[in-house]
Amino acid sequence: MAAILALLPRQKRRQLLDAEARVRRSGDWGPWVSTEIPYGAAGHGFAAEFRKAHRNGAFAVLERQLTSGVRHFGISSLSGVRPSWWEAQRIKDELAGEAATAIEIYPPRDEIIDGADMFHLWVLTAPLPFGLSNKRSEG
Numbered sequence: 777m778a779a780i781l782a783l784l785p786r787q788k789r790r791q792l793l794d795a796e797a798r799v800r801r802s803g804d805w806g807p808w809v810s811t812e813i814p815y816g817a818a819g820h821g822f823a824a825e826f827r828k829a830h831r832n833g834a835f836a837v838l839e840r841q842l843t844s845g846v847r848h849f850g851i852s853s854l855s856g857v858r859p860s861w862w863e864a865q866r867i868k869d870e871l872a873g874e875a876a877t878a879i880e881i882y883p884p885r886d887e888i889i890d891g892a893d894m895f896h897l898w899v900l901t902a903p904l905p906f907g908l909s910n911k912r913s914e915g
Contacts, residue, residue, distance in 0.1 A: 778854045778893065796854050799833040800863070806833040808870060813838075823892075826850065830871055835859065837867060838894075847872060847899040856893045864897060872899040879904070 781789045799805050810830045818826035818838055826838040838850040851859055851867060859867065868878045878897040 778852070778856060781854060793855050796834055800853075800857075804833070805835070808832050819892075821889075822848075823850075835863070835867060837871060839871070845901040849878070849897040849899065850892070850894040851897065852892070852894045858895055864895070868897060868899065876900070877903045 781792065784792070808830045809832065810828060813827050813829055815827065816824040818824065818829075822840070823838075825840040827841070828839040830837040830839065834853060836852050838852075840848045842848060849867065849871065851864065853859070864878075864880075868876060872878065876899050878899045880895070880897055
């Protein structure tokens, strides 16, 4: 659960969490609303580089672009419930395009940063040389 919810009265907190659960179940997240973020406004370290925020009725996504062109999405929700695979796929499709390839990274233990309740996708600039089908590796 997002820390900001702790500041709200219990009834309001329950209403917001119930609303999120409803829109996630229904799939009717509503439109994405995007906002530019001034450099540094999202935090310190790599978080300072997030320059866009996208939100709808279910998720908030912070976005930064690396010098390589790779886009990094930090995905969160009020409940803190991890997006399902299909939800993450939909977020990628809607914000980066259906043809884009995105990955989730499991780094070496000494590179783990867990200062926020977020899930991360990196949208690549080119497809991976492998995939679930053999089309890419046999090309």
